[in-house]
Amino acid sequence: MNNFSYSRPEDLNSALGELTKREGAKFIAGGTNLLDLMKENIERPSHLIDINHLGLNTIEATADGGLRLGALVTNADTAYHENVVTHYPLLSQAILAGASAQLRNMATNGGNLFQRTRCYYFYDLATPCNKREPGSGCGALRGYNRIHAILGTSDQNSETACIATHPSDMCVALAALEAVVRVTGPAGERIIPFADFHRLPGNEPWRDNTINPGELVTAIDLPPKGFSTNFAYIKLRDRTSYAFALVSVAVALEIENNRILDARVALGGVAHKPWRKPEVEATLIGQPVSEANFQAVAEALIDGAKGYGHNTFKIELAKRAIVRALQQAAKLEPTA
Known part of the structure; x- marks a missing residue:
């Protein structure tokens, strides 16, 4: 793991400002995926910005009758929240199907959206991976690919081939519920329909999502219809x-x-x-x-x-x- 500096801003604007002015900086909340990637030398941030004190840790009703999940609410607190269990049981079940109790106690809703693939070749620095090192190739295509994608993959003959999968359980339920993701950044606030948040690999397999540089997820909004029956x-x-x-x-x-x-x-x-x-x-x-x-x-x-x-x-x-x-x-x- 490379050396890095650390800060803990107390408000959202300070956090966004630090991300913009510090080259190589990354946000950290639960750290359940980022720290693993740092230990494996896949992610090498020069600075970590701890966002756990930004107040994005509430679950509250929205004006249209839906539910807003703060980005820093843990997966465990979300899964067991009374309104989620009652009105969005699909989401509760999906969260509880993922990881372990210890990880769910640390992992945040916002962080869950940013999980990176568990492709063996992505984690193995000795093998080619277009997601980790663009243009190097895809080791999974002709390697051991038991866990890999069968839909929406890049052209296997292209220089950007990728057959990695997204690992989240929570995100599958959010896709079915047609949630929306609220983000804020240098250009202000915007709302991303969940179907548009994650990407297929296309010609840029190293890009997992449509977040712009300097942006931060603040909440996930669930629509009023929860399909609770x-x-x-x-x-x-x-x-x-x-x-x-x-x-x-x-x-x-x-x-x-x-x-x-x-x-x-x-x-x-x-x-x-x-x-x-x-x-x-x-x-x-x-x-x-x-x-x-x-x-x-x-x-x-x-x-x-x-x-x-x-x-x-x-x-x-x-x-x-x-x-x-x-x-x-x-x-x-x-x-x-």
Whole structure:
């Protein structure tokens, strides 16, 4: 780990000012991912700005009936908050499916959005990785790629190839709930729809999100509709605890008289960002609850998926997980 300096500003403007004037500075809150990256010599900040005293640690109702999650509220406090458990149980379940209790007690909501991939090659400085070192190649393409992406990947023949996945459970639920991210920076405040916050690798796999230099996430806003009756979060992994998802599925449905009025399906573990296809979800609207309809949606959501050898099994696994999650959300007894 390289030497670095440290400061603890007491207000938001001071924190933003320090980030702007100190080259190589980074914000730190819970540090559950950043410190690991520093120990592995992947991140090398020259200065850490501790933002834990900026007052962004509340959960409160919004004027439209939604809920605002402060960026510095811990994952544990969010998951167990009465309003989250009651009105947004999908989010609570997703958070509790991730990490360990100790990590959830430290990790913050804002930090969760910025988790970096757990790709083996990203962490291994002896191997090529376009995300870590642009232009060096993608070691996962022809290496051991069991945990890697099957959707939205960069062209394997390009100089910017990348098949890394985004690791967050919380973000999959936030995608399904259509949350928005509130940020502030040198140009003032702005709101980013959750679908636009994370990026596919494209020609810039080293960019995980659409945050501009000097900006800070201040809150995550949940819309009034929380899908508290018909929801499900399924996480499939190599072991039952403390492991990242091979495939995860967040489903939120609105059902009346056995017909679907609204449908959201977000996938984790399969792409560089939480994966949704709203145009496919829309095909469920007005349809009766049925396994046949769920299977058709699963096929459409995974259409175009590509395996790279060790991870090809994920294609079928994802389809089955989608159907099972939809069945659970609709309270439809699954077939064997």
